[in-house]
Amino acid sequence: xxxxxxNIKSPxxxxxxxxxxxxxxxxxxxxxxxxxxxxxxxxxxxxQTLTPTLTHPFHIVFGGDHGITAEGVSYSPAEVTPQMVFxxxxxxxxxxxxxxxxxxxxxxxxxxxxxxxxxxxxxxxxKVRKGTRNYLHEAAVTREEFDLCIERGAQVVKDCxxxxxxxxxxxxxxxxxxxxxxxxxxxxxxxPLDLCVGAGSGFDSEGVKRKYSILKQxxxxxxxxxxxxxxxxxxxxYEMLMAVGGMLQAAELNMVILIDGFIMTNxxxxxxxxxxEVLEYAIYGHQGDEAGHKLVLxxxxxxxxxxxxxxxxxxTGAVCAYPLVDSAVRMINEMSTFKKASVTKYF
Amino acid sequence: xxxxxxNIKSPxxxxxxxxxxxxxxxxxxxxxxxxxxxxxxxxxxxxQTLTPTLTHPFHIVFGGDHGITAEGVSYSPAEVTPQMVFxxxxxxxxxxxxxxxxxxxxxxxxxxxxxxxxxxxxxxxxKVRKGTRNYLHEAAVTREEFDLCIERGAQVVKDCxxxxxxxxxxxxxxxxxxxxxxxxxxxxxxxPLDLCVGAGSGFDSEGVKRKYSILKQxxxxxxxxxxxxxxxxxxxxYEMLMAVGGMLQAAELNMVILIDGFIMTNxxxxxxxxxxEVLEYAIYGHQGDEAGHKLVLxxxxxxxxxxxxxxxxxxTGAVCAYPLVDSAVRMINEMSTFKKASVTKYF
Numbered sequence: 293x294x295x296x297x298x299n300i301k302s303p304x305x306x307x308x309x310x311x312x313x314x315x316x317x318x319x320x321x322x323x324x325x326x327x328x329x330x331x332x333x334x335x336x337x338x339x340q341t342l343t344p345t346l347t348h349p350f351h352i353v354f355g356g357d358h359g360i361t362a363e364g365v366s367y368s369p370a371e372v373t374p375q376m377v378f379x380x381x382x383x384x385x386x387x388x389x390x391x392x393x394x395x396x397x398x399x400x401x402x403x404x405x406x407x408x409x410x411x412x413x414x415x416x417x418x419k420v421r422k423g424t425r426n427y428l429h430e431a432a433v434t435r436e437e438f439d440l441c442i443e444r445g446a447q448v449v450k451d452c453x454x455x456x457x458x459x460x461x462x463x464x465x466x467x468x469x470x471x472x473x474x475x476x477x478x479x480x481x482x483x484p485l486d487l488c489v490g491a492g493s494g495f496d497s498e499g500v501k502r503k504y505s506i507l508k509q510x511x512x513x514x515x516x517x518x519x520x521x522x523x524x525x526x527x528x529x530y531e532m533l534m535a536v537g538g539m540l541q542a543a544e545l546n547m548v549i550l551i552d553g554f555i556m557t558n559x560x561x562x563x564x565x566x567x568x569e570v571l572e573y574a575i576y577g578h579q580g581d582e583a584g585h586k587l588v589l590x591x592x593x594x595x596x597x598x599x600x601x602x603x604x605x606x607x608t609g610a611v612c613a614y615p616l617v618d619s620a621v622r623m624i625n626e627m628s629t630f631k632k633a634s635v636t637k638y639f
Numbered sequence: 640x641x642x643x644x645x646n647i648k649s650p651x652x653x654x655x656x657x658x659x660x661x662x663x664x665x666x667x668x669x670x671x672x673x674x675x676x677x678x679x680x681x682x683x684x685x686x687q688t689l690t691p692t693l694t695h696p697f698h699i700v701f702g703g704d705h706g707i708t709a710e711g712v713s714y715s716p717a718e719v720t721p722q723m724v725f726x727x728x729x730x731x732x733x734x735x736x737x738x739x740x741x742x743x744x745x746x747x748x749x750x751x752x753x754x755x756x757x758x759x760x761x762x763x764x765x766k767v768r769k770g771t772r773n774y775l776h777e778a779a780v781t782r783e784e785f786d787l788c789i790e791r792g793a794q795v796v797k798d799c800x801x802x803x804x805x806x807x808x809x810x811x812x813x814x815x816x817x818x819x820x821x822x823x824x825x826x827x828x829x830x831p832l833d834l835c836v837g838a839g840s841g842f843d844s845e846g847v848k849r850k851y852s853i854l855k856q857x858x859x860x861x862x863x864x865x866x867x868x869x870x871x872x873x874x875x876x877y878e879m880l881m882a883v884g885g886m887l888q889a890a891e892l893n894m895v896i897l898i899d900g901f902i903m904t905n906x907x908x909x910x911x912x913x914x915x916e917v918l919e920y921a922i923y924g925h926q927g928d929e930a931g932h933k934l935v936l937x938x939x940x941x942x943x944x945x946x947x948x949x950x951x952x953x954x955t956g957a958v959c960a961y962p963l964v965d966s967a968v969r970m971i972n973e974m975s976t977f978k979k980a981s982v983t984k985y986f
Contacts, residue, residue: 318733319723319726319731319732319733320732320733320951321714321715321840321841321950321951322841323948323950324733324840324949324950324951325733325949325951325955326928326947326948326949326950327947327948327949328947328949328959367668368668368983369983371983372982372983375980375981375982375983376666376982378980378981379666379975379980379982382975382980384666384973384974384975384979384980385666385667385974385975385980386665386666386667386671386672386970386974388973388974389966389969389970389973389974390966390969392969392973393962393965393966393969394962493668493671494668494669581673597945597947598944598945598963599946600673600674600675600944600963601670601673601674602671602672602673602674602675603668603670603671603673604667604668604671604672608672612675612963612966615740615741615962616945616947616959618740619736619737619740619959622736622737622739622740623733623736626731626735626736626739627731627732627733627735627736628726628729628731628732632731633722633725633726633729633731633732634722634725635719635722635723635726636715636716636718636719636722
């Protein structure tokens with residue numbers, strides 16, 4: 293088997309007690325900075341330091357089309373995928389203003405969009421194919437394409453790391469990819485499919501019912517071997533598999549991974565089926581309204597930072613939460629100690 | 640009656656439909672930026688513009704001591720109030736790193752701290768008295784002091800506004816002020832006192848019980864006329880009343896008011912008993928763990944942006960949430976429209 297492997301370790305736990313001690317000596321009642329303290333401990337553990345930093349953050353948007361959209365599983369037409377890529381490149385999309393606000397460098401990757409961009413500048417061409425196959429009838433992604441996606445996703449992250457990045461987030465643009473996410477979710481969590489399927493970009497309840505009935509049929513038609521890689525390939529999207537590869541590479545490089553909404557949460561779930569330790573590098577930005585998102589977060593015992601009703605994708609839920617992660621790092625580095633500030637400790 | 644009055648109006652509602660129309664034409668599924676869209680509509684309404692901005696944000700920390708601490712209602716000793724003021728001025732407290740992170744200018748106000756700062760630079764001296772009286776036995780604040788607090792709090796905000804500020808947040812430092820907040824809360828909401836009393840900076844359940852029994856006695860001892868100003872004065876703190884005055888002044892000047900945790904939520908509740916329209920200018924940064932905070936937020940039908948387990952005070956819950964408010968404003972100004980970006984509208 294030639295596929296890429298990763299060397300992902302759990303962060304050493306010895307440092308946790310030292311991080312807690314440092315935080316407990318900052319001028320505040322014990323535990324009174326709540327989630328910021330938890331984040332500081334996690335990031336300090338990942339970086340194995342009492343003075344963690346966030347350097348050169350990147351946000352990667354992977355774009356891909358999905359053969360299953362031929363069945364009408366999405367409210368939005370597939371033509372929106374390439375249209376939005378142009379919008380990303382122009383800087384006019386939701387993810388753009390958030391990345392600008394937080395000084396996060398963006399990369400837009402064509403993982404497999406059904407459109408000829410003809411060498412569009414600012415778009416990284418990693419196109420595997422012009423959209424996946426329709427998994428109502430066949431595997432969406434071949435085994436060779438799967439390997440390619442993991443490798444290419446990993447390569448993007450490696451490049452960021454070499455540029456000095458130690459925190460990275462991922463987003464997606466791919467009409468139809470909530471469907472793929474629901475399929476992965478039901479297969480990996482055993483949560484019934486109907487609880488994993490939601491409105492996507494705008495279905496009403498009738499639309500969700502139609503989407504569910506198509507996905508149910510696709511699940512019944514699936515005759516694969518049930519292995520992780522088979523499930524990932526059969527129902528996967530190119531952009532989602534590149535995100536999986538990117539997450540695994542980020543964990544191998546001890547980078548903090550900031551997770552977006554429903555789709556990226558299912559990508560980290562998928563990644564964890566290959567390498568469970570990847571979860572220790574993940575911070576969850578946002579819990580969206582998409583049916584199933586809360587369920588998969590609960591399954592992962594993940595506590596998202598925000599609950600803002602975002603359902604745009606692109607990574608907006610991750611990038612919107614970035615300053616909160618930054619706050620945690622600033623806390624542990626910048627706050628004074630009781631001793632230094634001459635504040636009575638039993639505050 | 641000579642006390643200061645404010646001219647606070649509800650923002651005109653005509654603009655809301657135009658704000659909604661603008662937001663619905665941005666390149667995203669309708670409603671898919673959730674809370675950011677709600678914030679943009681609120682801020683656009685306050686500023687009566689389709690291109691709202693946030694300019695020169697200020698954060699004001701009012702400090703004051705409380706006579707009731709003589710009864711042991713607080714886990715932390717009262718000496719911590721002035722100690723922390725020195726920490727604020729040195730830049731080592733929790734609120735400092737957050738304000739630096741978000742480029743928010745801070746002002747520290749001595750509203751009534753029981754300490755001689757001897758003209759400490761960077762501390763605005765508005766001291767009314769060295770701590771309030773003990774409301775177990777008498778009114779904490781006189782009617783003259785009440786007027787002074789409202790005027791001085793308003794003056795601080797006026798100064799910020801003149802410096803170009805259109806969004807402001809408030810925090811406090813005052814050992815004992817969760818007790819005053821609980822008293823205001825029970826009086827104004829009729830929620831039973833035991834549900835309004837919590838751990839403050841660190842009481843265990845026995846400590847909370849002792850605190851409750853003292854506050855219950857104080858409530859029984861109260862023989863005032865039950866008017867808003869009488870309740871505010873009797874149980875109030877100087878720092879809290881200055882925050883009330885500041886909030887009212889901010890609303891009069893059409894400024895966005897970013898509300899912190901339990902204490903500041905009770906200050907906006909108090910302010911709304913004087914001028915109900917003030918609530919339309921408020922954005923709630925954080926729901927803390929202090930017992931009663933969720934109840935008073937629910938009472939105000941307020942939806943806090945964060946739920947981060949913060950219980951530090953100082954305004955950390957407001958300032959930590961600032962970038963989320965900033966995101967909302969950037970969204971409405973920076974995102975492209977369907978037409979401009981040539982994206983199919985039914986996305």
